[in-house]
Amino acid sequence: MNLEEYKGVYVFAQQVDNKVSGIAFELIGEGKRLAEKLGTEVTAILVGSEVKSLADELAEYGADKVIVVDDPELKEYRTEPYAHALASVINKYKPEILLVGATAIGRDLGPRVSARVHTGLTADCTSLEIGDFPINPIPGKEQKHNQLLMTRPAFGGNTIATIACPEFRPQMATVRPGVMQKLPKKEGAKAVVEEFNPGFTPDNKYVEIVKVVKNLTDTVDIMDAKILVSGGRGVGSAENFKLLEDLAEAIGGTVSCSRAVVDAGWKSKDLQVGQTGKTVRPNVYFAIGISGAIQHLAGMEESDIIIAINKDETAPIFDVADYGIVGDLNKIVPMLTEQLKAVTK
Amino acid sequence: MKIVVCVKQVPDTKGGVKFNPDGTLDRAAMLTIMNPDDKAGLEAALRLKDQYGAEVTVVTMGLPKAEEVLREAMAMGADKGILVTDRVLGGADTWATSQTLAGALRNLDYDLIITGRQAIDGDTAQVGPQISEHLGIPVISYAQKIEIEGDSVIVERQYDDRYHVLKAKMPCLVTALAELNEPRYMTPGGIFDAYNAEITVWGRADLKDVEDSNLGLKGSPTQIARASDKVRKGQGEKVTLDPAESVAYIMDKLKEKHVI
Numbered sequence: 390m391n392l393e394e395y396k397g398v399y400v401f402a403q404q405v406d407n408k409v410s411g412i413a414f415e416l417i418g419e420g421k422r423l424a425e426k427l428g429t430e431v432t433a434i435l436v437g438s439e440v441k442s443l444a445d446e447l448a449e450y451g452a453d454k455v456i457v458v459d460d461p462e463l464k465e466y467r468t469e470p471y472a473h474a475l476a477s478v479i480n481k482y483k484p485e486i487l488l489v490g491a492t493a494i495g496r497d498l499g500p501r502v503s504a505r506v507h508t509g510l511t512a513d514c515t516s517l518e519i520g521d522f523p524i525n526p527i528p529g530k531e532q533k534h535n536q537l538l539m540t541r542p543a544f545g546g547n548t549i550a551t552i553a554c555p556e557f558r559p560q561m562a563t564v565r566p567g568v569m570q571k572l573p574k575k576e577g578a579k580a581v582v583e584e585f586n587p588g589f590t591p592d593n594k595y596v597e598i599v600k601v602v603k604n605l606t607d608t609v610d611i612m613d614a615k616i617l618v619s620g621g622r623g624v625g626s627a628e629n630f631k632l633l634e635d636l637a638e639a640i641g642g643t644v645s646c647s648r649a650v651v652d653a654g655w656k657s658k659d660l661q662v663g664q665t666g667k668t669v670r671p672n673v674y675f676a677i678g679i680s681g682a683i684q685h686l687a688g689m690e691e692s693d694i695i696i697a698i699n700k701d702e703t704a705p706i707f708d709v710a711d712y713g714i715v716g717d718l719n720k721i722v723p724m725l726t727e728q729l730k731a732v733t734k
Numbered sequence: 735m736k737i738v739v740c741v742k743q744v745p746d747t748k749g750g751v752k753f754n755p756d757g758t759l760d761r762a763a764m765l766t767i768m769n770p771d772d773k774a775g776l777e778a779a780l781r782l783k784d785q786y787g788a789e790v791t792v793v794t795m796g797l798p799k800a801e802e803v804l805r806e807a808m809a810m811g812a813d814k815g816i817l818v819t820d821r822v823l824g825g826a827d828t829w830a831t832s833q834t835l836a837g838a839l840r841n842l843d844y845d846l847i848i849t850g851r852q853a854i855d856g857d858t859a860q861v862g863p864q865i866s867e868h869l870g871i872p873v874i875s876y877a878q879k880i881e882i883e884g885d886s887v888i889v890e891r892q893y894d895d896r897y898h899v900l901k902a903k904m905p906c907l908v909t910a911l912a913e914l915n916e917p918r919y920m921t922p923g924g925i926f927d928a929y930n931a932e933i934t935v936w937g938r939a940d941l942k943d944v945e946d947s948n949l950g951l952k953g954s955p956t957q958i959a960r961a962s963d964k965v966r967k968g969q970g971e972k973v974t975l976d977p978a979e980s981v982a983y984i985m986d987k988l989k990e991k992h993v994i
Contacts, residue, residue: 405895465898468863468873493893497875500828500860504867509829509955512858524959538959544745544855551960593903594872599888600899616993640994659895664857673993694991695970696984702974711970712987720977721984728985732994 395558398424399484401475402433402447402455403494405466409443411612412490412566414450419517419569420488421451426519427535432456432484433580436474438464441584448580451572455580456482462589465601466494469594472501477587479506484559486537488517491563499563509554510561511539515568515668522553537562542687567612567668568691604659611660616642616673619662619689620650623678623699623718627655632722633677639729645669647679663688677718681706698722735788735882737779738842740835740849740865741772741807743800768803771850775910777917778880779848780811786882789813791842795823795834801933808928809920816842820937825951828856832864833948837941839869846887847907851876862909872902875909 400416402409413433420431430453435443437459444455458474475498479487489495489502491513503510522536537560540551554560611617618637620630630644637644646656648663662669664684674692679685681697681704689695690709697710698718707713714721745764752760768776779790792807794800795818804815818838826834839847847869849862859875866873878897879890887906891898920928938949947953973983988994 466893467900468875472867493876496859497863497873500858500863501867501873503860504829504832504864507829507955509827510858510860511956512828512856512860522957522959543857547963549962550958552956553959554956557955594870596872596874596900596902596906598898599901601896602899603896640988673988673991694987694993696987698980702972707972708969710972712984713970713972714980714983715972715974716977716980721980724977724981725984728981729994732985 390557392556392558395483395485397429397432397482397484398427398486399432399434399478399482399488399559401487401489401495401498402435402443402452403490403492404435404437404440404443405494407437407440407443409446410490410492411571411610412492412495412564413447414571415566415569416488416490416564417447417451418571419564420486421572423486423517423519423537427485429485430454432482434458434475434478436463436471438462441582444580444582448578449574449576451575452580455582457582457584458586459584460586460589462591465598467596467598468497468501469592469596470589471498472505473587473589475502476505478585479559481585487559487561489561489563491565495563499561503561506559508557508559508561509552510563511541511552511554512563514539514541514562514564516540517562517564522555524551536560547683565668567670604657611643611645611662612667612669614643614645614669614671616640616675617645617662617669617671617692618642618675618677619645619647619679620677621647621679621685622649622653623680624650624655625678629719630655632719632726636675636722636726636729639726639733641733642673642675647682647685676706676710677722679706680704681709735782735786735845736791736843737782737788737846737848738791738793738839738844739772739776739779739807739812740847740862741776741792741794741803742769742850742853743767743794743796743803744769744853744855766799766802768806769850769853770912771852771910773850773917774912774914775848775850775908776807776810776812777915778877778910779846780918781915782846782880782882783811791816793818793835793838795819795831795838804933805928805931806920808931809924810918811924814934815931816934816936818936818941822938822946822950825954826949827954827956828858828860828864829955830949830951830953832861832868833944833953834941835861836865836868837944838936839865840942841940845904847871847905848880849907849909851909851911859909862907866907869905869907871905871907873907873909874900874902877908877910878914880908880910880914
């Protein structure tokens with residue numbers, strides 16, 4: 390592998406039902422930052438069926454170039470044709486860096502592609518930098534410059550590790566949604582758009598989609614919410630979430646929850662914050678009746694302001710809260726809602 | 735039908751994590767368990783065995799001590815256990831791990847391979863899909879339901895806002911979610927039999943069609959640049975007030991920060 394041949398920062402621009410996923414814009418934003426450090430450009434790879442019209446939107450969020458792989462076989466996500474599309478793009482264009490969202494799609498696609506092109510893949514990254522590897526010089530070992538240093542939590546969020554991929558290209562990472570910043574939208578910005586179709590011939594690795602079942606929820610995606618009113622086991626029951634819904638309505642926020650709440654069947658999985666749920670970083674995060682297991686903290690500790698209400702003063706949530714209130718949520722939350730209604734009227 | 739389940743012995747991160755003075759993980763001081771997603775995968779295999787009749791073989795890669803999870807699997811009802819262990823396999827990243835397991839699986843007959851979605855120590859979710867790539871078979875990740883229909887497997891595959899019902903011709907690899915089922919307990923008879931059962935042990939020489947350059951630390955494309963205990967955000971204020979004062983306190987803070 391001639392590493393010098395590999396140039397440019399590429400991102401997989403995930404779309405579902407021909408709508409670009411938020412993670413795609415986040416990856417373009419982060420990709421642009423890395424590309425500037427390397428003196429190169431960011432290219433978005435758009436894979437789907439009849440998706441070409443989405444390229445402009447990617448340009449408006451900072452993509453310099455968009456490669457479109459458009460084929461009827463790519464209508465719904467399936468591992469094999471998508472892996473073939475992405476691996477073919479890698480083989481043809483030879484990117485130095487390839488970022489993929491750590492979504493339920495990207496965490497399936499990334500490993501299959503990295504295995505096909507024989508390179509390393511670092512999962513669920515929360516921070517990316519360009520730097521030296523080894524970080525500090527080691528006598529007798531070449532220190533390589535301009536490497537992608539990929540930082541990720543491991544052991545359930547108990548440790549963090551920084552990983553490099555010095556001998557193989559592209560340097561691949563899946564990136565947790567909600568962690569990287571998208572760029573402000575530039576209306577009317579255009580990118581160089583190039584179409585590429587490597588050809589799709591179904592074989593044993595193509596699976597058949599028998600049925601697509603969408604969850605019917607009319608709620609805002611908790612990852613887009615500016616204010617989250619999040620409840621845990623301490624809320625006590627599904628019915629009692631009404632208190633949190635009223636508070637959310639009064640302050641213009643959205644309700645989310647911890648894993649315990651999903652396990653208890655009080656709320657659906659798409660509202661879950663944490664290691665096995667979603668990573669959120671709202672302006673304000675209310676943690677109400679949430680003890681703060683390490684897996685939960687991993688999904689919300691980057692929030693700007695964390696306000697915790699819990700009757701147990703030893704709850705670990707207080708270790709990350711900016712403002713912690715030891716008290717009874719059943720008394721505090723309704724009163725807070727009333728006062729907020731009075732001031733926001 | 736022949737089913738192979740890949741399992742991993744992992745430190746139980748739920749009970750907290752212990753560190754050596756140099757900041758590395760003190761694995762010896764931590765309890766080990768069968769990785770939860772893998773256990774759900776094993777349970778799924780055992781249910782298919784109950785329903786359709788199948789031979790269930792469990793494979794693990796690890797230190798000699800990892801034999802414990804094979805005996806646990808056999809006490810639950812698995813038929814055979816294979817331990818892949820060798821010094822040259824140590825320090826493997828997901829590429830080298832998947833190469834190792836693929837090398838072991840090439841020795842076996844299988845219709846279905848089940849792995850857990852991800853292990854709780856690494857959380858990468860990579861090894862299952864990578865094994866399937868090396869073996870040239872389809873993969874269905876994130877399975878929340880698994881059924882057999884003739885020579886095909888039918889799987890409910892979970893996504894963020896939906897699920898797909900997918901059908902693949904076997905052989906196929908499926909990665910299981912812990913939510914898939916509630917794993918059964920070991921039976922006393924099962925424990926007795928498993929204690930006496932023969933465990934097959936394979937080393938480097940038993941792996942089929944794998945090059946040395948793809949194994950262990952040296953065969954791992956990813957390398958650790960730095961590892962550390964997680965630095966957490968500092969604690970803010972904590973107050974204990976009566977409810978009315980608590981509300982006034984929160985209102986003040988929301989105003990101070992221009993939220994309202």
